[in-house]
Amino acid sequence: GIQVEQSPPDLILQEGANSTLRCNFSDSVNNLQWFHQNPWGQLINLFYIPSGTKQNGRLSATTVATERYSLLYISSSQTTDSGVYFCAVVLEYGNKLVFGAGTILRVKS
Amino acid sequence: AAGVIQSPRHLIKEKRETATLKCYPIPRHDTVYWYQQGPGQDPQFLISFYEKMQSDKGSIPDRFSAQQFSDYHSELNMSSLELGDSALYFCASSLVGAEQYFGPGTRLTVT
Numbered sequence: 487g488i489q490v491e492q493s494p495p496d497l498i499l500q501e502g503a504n505s506t507l508r509c510n511f512s513d514s515v516n517n518l519q520w521f522h523q524n525p526w527g528q529l530i531n532l533f534y535i536p537s538g539t540k541q542n543g544r545l546s547a548t549t550v551a552t553e554r555y556s557l558l559y560i561s562s563s564q565t566t567d568s569g570v571y572f573c574a575v576v577l578e579y580g581n582k583l584v585f586g587a588g589t590i591l592r593v594k595s
Numbered sequence: 596a597a598g599v600i601q602s603p604r605h606l607i608k609e610k611r612e613t614a615t616l617k618c619y620p621i622p623r624h625d626t627v628y629w630y631q632q633g634p635g636q637d638p639q640f641l642i643s644f645y646e647k648m649q650s651d652k653g654s655i656p657d658r659f660s661a662q663q664f665s666d667y668h669s670e671l672n673m674s675s676l677e678l679g680d681s682a683l684y685f686c687a688s689s690l691v692g693a694e695q696y697f698g699p700g701t702r703l704t705v706t
Contacts, residue, residue: 519694527683527700529638534694572637576692582628582651583687583695585637 488513492573492586499563499593507558507589509573517576518549519583520558524569532558532571563593597621599698601686607704608676616671616701620688626650627669628687628695629661638685644669645691676705 489512499505509518520532533540533547535556540547544563549556560567570590574583600619608614620627626645630638640653644663655661658676663669673680681704687695 516692517694521697527702529685529697529700531694531696574638580651581626581643581645581692582640582653583630583638584640587637 488515488575488577488584490573490575490584490586492571492589494589495587496590497592499591501563501565501593501595503563503593504559504561505563505591507560507571507573507591509556509558509586511554511556511573511575513554514578515551515554515575516578516580517583518551518556519574520547520556521572521574522567522569523572523588529572560591563591565593565595567591568593599686599688599696601684601698601701603701604699605702605704607706609706610676610678612676612705614673614676614703616673616684616686616703618669618671618686618688618698620667620669620686621696624667624688624690624696626689626691627663627667628689629655629669629671630685630687630697632683632685632700633679634682641671673703678705681705 537551570588574585628643629641632638641655647663687697689695
């Protein structure tokens with residue numbers, strides 16, 4: 487099956503720092519989503535980005551489908567950004583999301 | 596905007612008991628998905644329904660069954676519960692092929 491690899495697995499930042507999270511996938515996909523799972527377990531949609539670049543406040547994401555990777559940029563990080571960031575993809579001809587293992591982010595004040 | 600609703604939010608059961616989880620998708624969404632997230636793991640796909648018909652199936656144990664009703668709500672039934680079934684269970688909904696939106700999850704603890 488498809489492999490979804492996220493890096494780094496863990497990241498500790500000082501408040502105000504910037505970071506880049508990466509997601510590599512091994513097959514062509516129809517859909518790619520980024521989620522933030524907060525400490526209470528809720529999965530919050532960040533981006534639906536099968537290709538191209540999108541921005542939402544301090545967050546932005548870029549997916550290069552032909553090279554099978556996506557990047558999530560977090561600028562001016564805040565303690566509330568702490569949690570786990572998941573990348574998830576939907577294969578061509580499929581509809582289920584396949585998740586990566588996640589990046590655990592801790593932002594220190 | 597309306598979101599996906601799941602109930603109950605927390606559930607404690609003993610081994611060999613039965614549990615029923617409910618999901619109410621976002622209005623007008625035609626596809627419902629169930630995912631299971633074990634402690635420290637990523638969510639894993641269980642099963643999905645498109646217009647009330649099962650559309651895809653993942654690694655769902657035979658002890659689990661699910662269905663989608665005429666009002667589009669879905670239920671996940673889990674029987675002969677085992678300690679390893681303790682997990683966070685998410686329901687998600689979408690228009691077919693589009694962005695999936697997740698509910699808050701049901702945290703199941705089996706003792």
